[in-house]
Amino acid sequence: MDDLTASPSLDRVTRLLGEHPLIDGHNDLPWALRQQVGYDLDRLDIAKDTSGRTHTDLARLAAGRVGGQFWSVYVPSTLSGGAAVTATLEQIDCVLALVERYPDRLALARTAEEVEAVFAGGRIASLMGAEGGHSIDCSMATLRMLYALGVRYLTLTHNDNTPWADSATDEPEHHGLTEFGEEVVGEMNRLGMLVDLSHVSADTMRHALRVTQAPVIFSHSSARAVCSTPRNVPDDVLESLAGNGGVCMAVFAPDFVSQEAWDWRTAAKAEASARGLAPEQWEEFVAEWQRARPRPEVTLAQVVTHLEHMREVAGIDHVGIGGDYDGCDMRTLGLQDVTGYPRLFAALAERGWSDADLAKLAGRNVLRVMRDAEATARDLQRRRAPSLARFSV
Numbered sequence: 002m003d004d005l006t007a008s009p010s011l012d013r014v015t016r017l018l019g020e021h022p023l024i025d026g027h028n029d030l031p032w033a034l035r036q037q038v039g040y041d042l043d044r045l046d047i048a049k050d051t052s053g054r055t056h057t058d059l060a061r062l063a064a065g066r067v068g069g070q071f072w073s074v075y076v077p078s079t080l081s082g083g084a085a086v087t088a089t090l091e092q093i094d095c096v097l098a099l100v101e102r103y104p105d106r107l108a109l110a111r112t113a114e115e116v117e118a119v120f121a122g123g124r125i126a127s128l129m130g131a132e133g134g135h136s137i138d139c140s141m142a143t144l145r146m147l148y149a150l151g152v153r154y155l156t157l158t159h160n161d162n163t164p165w166a167d168s169a170t171d172e173p174e175h176h177g178l179t180e181f182g183e184e185v186v187g188e189m190n191r192l193g194m195l196v197d198l199s200h201v202s203a204d205t206m207r208h209a210l211r212v213t214q215a216p217v218i219f220s221h222s223s224a225r226a227v228c229s230t231p232r233n234v235p236d237d238v239l240e241s242l243a244g245n246g247g248v249c250m251a252v253f254a255p256d257f258v259s260q261e262a263w264d265w266r267t268a269a270k271a272e273a274s275a276r277g278l279a280p281e282q283w284e285e286f287v288a289e290w291q292r293a294r295p296r297p298e299v300t301l302a303q304v305v306t307h308l309e310h311m312r313e314v315a316g317i318d319h320v321g322i323g324g325d326y327d328g329c330d331m332r333t334l335g336l337q338d339v340t341g342y343p344r345l346f347a348a349l350a351e352r353g354w355s356d357a358d359l360a361k362l363a364g365r366n367v368l369r370v371m372r373d374a375e376a377t378a379r380d381l382q383r384r385r386a387p388s389l390a391r392f393s394v
Contacts, residue, residue: 249315
C-alpha cells in the first residue's frame with residue numbers, strides 16, 4: 002500500500018516518530034552542495050524549498066519526521082592520497098557550516114546521548130559518516146583526526162578496492178581485509194567509530210565481522226536475496242548480525258531495491274561497455290537507453306519487502322533505515338524525497354509491525370549500536386594505546 006494519505010496508520014506513525022527519533026544512516030546532501038554550488042549555501046539555501054535540485058531541505062526533513070541524520074562526507078574513490086583527505090575535510094567543513102547556519106534546526110551529535118538530547122530539544126541530530134576507506138589515505142592518524150572532527154562511521158570501501166579491503170563492485174584483490182585492514186577495524190573499535198560494511202564485498206563483510214569487537218552497521222544496504230546487486234547483504238551475513246549486535250539499514254535507491262531495475266541497469270552497462278563508451282558518455286547513453294527500454298517502476302512496497310525479509314533473517318533488533326537521498330537517482334515511488342519516511346512506516350504498520358518494532362527500526366537499534374561501540378571504546382582505551390600500524394605494500 003503506497004497511498005496512505007490521512008490514514009489511521011499514518012497518524013499513528015507520525016505520533017510515534019515524534020516520540021522516537023528516526024535516524025537515517027546515509028544522506029549525500031554535502032556532496033550535492035559541493036557539486037551544484039561549491040558549498041555556497043546562499044546559492045542553495047536548504048531553509049528554502051530546494052525541490053528539483055536536491056531530495057533534502059529543512060522543511061522536507063521536518064515533514065519526513067527525521068530526528069537524526071548521518072550526513073555522508075563522501076568523496077569519490079577516483080580520488081586518492083592527500084586529494085581524498087582534503088576533499089573529505091571539505092565535506093566535513095560543509096556539515097559543520099550547515100549546523101552553524103541553521104542552529105535552530107540542526108545540532109551536531111557525537112554520541113547516542115547527544116542524539117537523544119538534540120532530538121528532545123526539537124532539532125535534528127547531525128552526525129557524520131565517511132564513505133570510503135580511501136578517505137584516510139592508509140593513515141591511522143588521519144582516521145583518528147576524522148573521529149576528532151566528529152566522524153562516527155567509516156565505510157571501509159566505496160566502489161573501488163582500497164589497498165586493504167575489497168569493494169563489492171571491484172575485482173577481488175584481497176578476498177576480504179588485509180592485515181592492515183584488520184588493524185583499521187581494530188583502531189575504529191578503540192575509537193568508538195562504527196565499522197560500516199555497505200559497499201564492501203561479501204568476503205570483506207564476513208572478515209570484518211570476524212575481527213570486530215563492536216557491532217557493525219550497513220549504513221545503506223538491503224537484502225541480496227530480494228535484489229541480487231552485490232551492494233546488498235547476503236542472508237548468511239544478515240543472520241550473523243544477531244551475534245554481532247549490528248544493524249543493516251535498508252536503502253531506497255531503486256537499483257538496489259528492485260531486481261528488475263538492477264537487471265535493467267546491468268543490461269545498460271553491458272551495452273555501454275560493448276560500445277566502448279567513456280564514463281562521461283554514460284548519462285547521455287542512459288537517456289537514449291531509457292527511451293527505447295523504459296526503466297522499471299520501483300515502489301515503496303518493494304522497500305517493505307526488503308525490510309520484512311531483513312527482519313525475518315536478522316531479527317527486529319538488527320534493522321534500520323539508510324535512504325541514500327541525494328546520493329542516487331531517487332525514483333522509488335512514495336519515497337522520492339525525505340518526506341517519505343512516514344509513508345513507509347505507515348505501510349509497515351498496516352502489515353502488523355508493532356510500535357515497539359517501528360521504534361527499533363526508526364532509531365532505537367542504531368542508538369543501541371552507538372552505545373555498545375562507545376562502551377567497547379572505553380574498555381579498549383583502558384587496555385590499548387593508539388595503533389602505530391603503517392601501511393606497506
